[in-house]
Amino acid sequence: MSLSVSAVDDLPSDAAQRPLVRAAGLVKEFRRVKRVSGRLGGLRTLFSRDYDVIRAVNDVSFDIHSGELVGYLGPNGAGKSTTIKMLTGILTPTAGAVSVADRDPSRERKANALNIGVVFGQRSQLWWDLPLRESFRAVRDLYGVPTMEGDRRQHELVKLLDMDEFLDAPVRQLSLGQRMRGDIAAAMLYQPRLLYLDEPTVGLDVVAKQRIREFIAHVNAERGTTVVLTTHDLEDVEQLCRRIVLIDHGRVLYDGALTELMARYAPYRDLVVTLASPADVAVNGAEQIGRDGPVVTLRFRSDRVKAPEIIGAVTAAHEVVDLSVAEPRLEAVIGRIYTQRGLPESPA
Amino acid sequence: MAELTKPPSAMRQYAILLRVGLASAMQYRADFVMTAVGAICYEAVSLAFVGVIVYAFGSIGGWSLVEVAFVYGIRSMGHALHGILSGQLWTADGVVRRGEFDRYLLRPVNPLIQLLARRFQVTAVGDIVFGAVVLAVTAVAAPISWSLASVVFLIAAVIGSALVESAVMLAIASLTFRLLASSPILSVADTVFVTFGPYPLSVLPRTVAHLLTFVLPLAYAAFFPAAVLLDRTTELFVPTWLAFASPVVGLLLYAAAVLFFHRQMRHYSSPGH
Numbered sequence: 101m102s103l104s105v106s107a108v109d110d111l112p113s114d115a116a117q118r119p120l121v122r123a124a125g126l127v128k129e130f131r132r133v134k135r136v137s138g139r140l141g142g143l144r145t146l147f148s149r150d151y152d153v154i155r156a157v158n159d160v161s162f163d164i165h166s167g168e169l170v171g172y173l174g175p176n177g178a179g180k181s182t183t184i185k186m187l188t189g190i191l192t193p194t195a196g197a198v199s200v201a202d203r204d205p206s207r208e209r210k211a212n213a214l215n216i217g218v219v220f221g222q223r224s225q226l227w228w229d230l231p232l233r234e235s236f237r238a239v240r241d242l243y244g245v246p247t248m249e250g251d252r253r254q255h256e257l258v259k260l261l262d263m264d265e266f267l268d269a270p271v272r273q274l275s276l277g278q279r280m281r282g283d284i285a286a287a288m289l290y291q292p293r294l295l296y297l298d299e300p301t302v303g304l305d306v307v308a309k310q311r312i313r314e315f316i317a318h319v320n321a322e323r324g325t326t327v328v329l330t331t332h333d334l335e336d337v338e339q340l341c342r343r344i345v346l347i348d349h350g351r352v353l354y355d356g357a358l359t360e361l362m363a364r365y366a367p368y369r370d371l372v373v374t375l376a377s378p379a380d381v382a383v384n385g386a387e388q389i390g391r392d393g394p395v396v397t398l399r400f401r402s403d404r405v406k407a408p409e410i411i412g413a414v415t416a417a418h419e420v421v422d423l424s425v426a427e428p429r430l431e432a433v434i435g436r437i438y439t440q441r442g443l444p445e446s447p448a
Numbered sequence: 449m450a451e452l453t454k455p456p457s458a459m460r461q462y463a464i465l466l467r468v469g470l471a472s473a474m475q476y477r478a479d480f481v482m483t484a485v486g487a488i489c490y491e492a493v494s495l496a497f498v499g500v501i502v503y504a505f506g507s508i509g510g511w512s513l514v515e516v517a518f519v520y521g522i523r524s525m526g527h528a529l530h531g532i533l534s535g536q537l538w539t540a541d542g543v544v545r546r547g548e549f550d551r552y553l554l555r556p557v558n559p560l561i562q563l564l565a566r567r568f569q570v571t572a573v574g575d576i577v578f579g580a581v582v583l584a585v586t587a588v589a590a591p592i593s594w595s596l597a598s599v600v601f602l603i604a605a606v607i608g609s610a611l612v613e614s615a616v617m618l619a620i621a622s623l624t625f626r627l628l629a630s631s632p633i634l635s636v637a638d639t640v641f642v643t644f645g646p647y648p649l650s651v652l653p654r655t656v657a658h659l660l661t662f663v664l665p666l667a668y669a670a671f672f673p674a675a676v677l678l679d680r681t682t683e684l685f686v687p688t689w690l691a692f693a694s695p696v697v698g699l700l701l702y703a704a705a706v707l708f709f710h711r712q713m714r715h716y717s718s719p720g721h
């Protein structure tokens with residue numbers, strides 16, 4: 101008796117530990133037919149068996165647990181959207197396996213559809229000619245959301261995303277930011293456990309971006325919705341993601357905490373001082389990395405020396421008018437990784 | 449809470465999507481009316497053309513004007529039903545190339561149903577009205593003594609006619625997933641259906657008649673059932689039972705085409721973005 105009780109007790113915790121999303125050795129190859137040139141080139145291309153193989157995703161593995169908010173990052177063409185399409189079941193992997201809530205998305209598409217919400221910033225999923233309100237109704241009906249429940253959720257979403265004004269406008273007349281909010285709301289109407297957002301802030305102004313970030317943070321914190329976010333706006337990442345998965349050329353370069361990435365690859369601070377009279381500054385433990393008239397930028401390893409020590413050394417040697425300490429920007433770190441097309445060997 | 453959410457049946461979802469598709473089409477009201485009127489004119493012209501040919505020759509291969517018109521009537525109504533069911537197949541290559549198909553794969557609805565109900569086919573409204581009138585008139589004029597059994601067979605034949613045409617077009621549209629283009633091939637098949645559809649195929653050279661029976665199965669779409677109803681099965685170039693089975697052939701072909709579509713769907717490679 102006590103045995104069976106403990107067995108039952110074990111189940112939920114076991115289920116909780118099992119990842120919501122598991123990608124194991126994912127590979128996706130696209131075939132691109134080689135163009136045949138010359139006489140009747142177009143026609144011969146049509147029947148050509150000659151093609152290039154593009155490996156857009158090359159052995160990608162990761163686990164995502166319920167409640168996480170993960171940034172999936174990488175330069176253009178890295179394979180982010182292709183991965184997301186395999187996770188959502190749009191594409192079938194060439195090799196490897198995906199499971200979402202213990203289901204294979206491309207095989208159990210219908211069952212999986214209820215678990216996931218998907219927004220592609222570049223491509224709307226709403227009905228172009230219908231008023232937003234009608235699109236919402238269609239989504240609710242197709243998913244079979246009970247009327248009362250649907251009304252409640254829609255009301256809440258309209259309030260959260262401030263959509264009252266344009267609810268009756270046809271989608272084709274909406275601005276990009278309005279359409280994006282509509283798309284996000286449509287993906288949340290049936291309360292999926294998992295939300296994939298592929299560039300949800302692309303092309304939006306600062307205020308619109310901020311509203312969407314707040315919404316993402318809200319659904320993750322309040323409803324426990326797991327979020328996988330792809331974006332080129334690192335502000336999104338800094339504000340939202342604790343964990344990032346960084347890929348390039350279809351391979352995972354980094355998978356871990358954002359703070360860890362920064363500590364590992366940018367363990368420095370910049371001290372910017374404005375001197376009374378222009379001069380080069382040389383102090384122990386810091387390196388001058390820039391000078392613009394009287395404004396000098398010094399970089400020091402924050403894990404080796406303390407800011408006050410450097411400040412002390414500078415003020416002892418020069419008359420300082422103004423100073424500030426700057427944290428390294430994620431942008432700088434990611435930028436270096438992208439240009440080197442790999443992780444830096446050592447910190448800067 | 450999420451447990452309460454359960455998608456309705458496929459039929460119900462089809463109805464929901466038709467409602468949405470009709471609402472989308474109604475957004476362009478002028479277009480709606482004009483297209484419907486245009487479709488009726490187009491059909492009237494093609495009927496007049498058949499009339500002129502038969503009138504000029506007196507008869508085609510021993511088939512009188514009213515008999516040919518009856519073949520035309522079946523095809524006309526079959527084509528109209530086909531338009532309602534499958535009109536959106538013409539947009540399949542755009543849907544696949546632009547990646548609209550992505551969203552069909554994300555919803556808890558069969559993707560083929562979403563494609564077929566993508567937008568309400570406005571021309572089909574005109575075609576249906578026209579087809580019903582032509583079928584009723586030609587059926588009354590034809591030398592047939594109607595019974596309950598023959599009326600039931602006629603209805604089955606018209607549905608079968610729609611399914612045969614839809615099956616061919618669906619099979620071709622399925623190639624889109626690999627070729628990314630299917631409308632040129634759809635045009636060819638459509639031309640064959642429109643050109644040869646309303647004629648007694650027994651007048652054609654045997655090879656052509658066989659091609660239109662076993663390769664592009666046009667014969668089941670009007671000629672065979674009309675021959676059965678007009679009691680002209682003796683001049684058929686296939687066993688009589690096959691002509692009787694035309695509606696079943698339509699059903700089987702359509703089922704095969706649906707399977708084929710789902711197989712080809714695996715080759716969908718969503719455009720990058």
Ligand SMILES: Nc1ncnc2c1ncn2[C@@H]1O[C@H](COP(=O)(O)OP(=O)(O)OP(=O)(O)O)[C@@H](O)[C@H]1O
Nearest residue numbers: 130156176177178179180181182717718719720721
């Ligand atoms: N349908 C396709 N056919 C052929 N190649 C494709 C297809 N879709 C994507 N690719 C290729 O796969 C690679 C990865 O594309 P993907 O869209 O996943 O990149 P991404 O990381 O999302 O880039 P971005 O940040 O620019 O959106 C690219 O080289 C792209 O050209």
Ligand SMILES: [Mg+2]
Nearest residue numbers: 180181182721
């Ligand atoms: Mg992308």
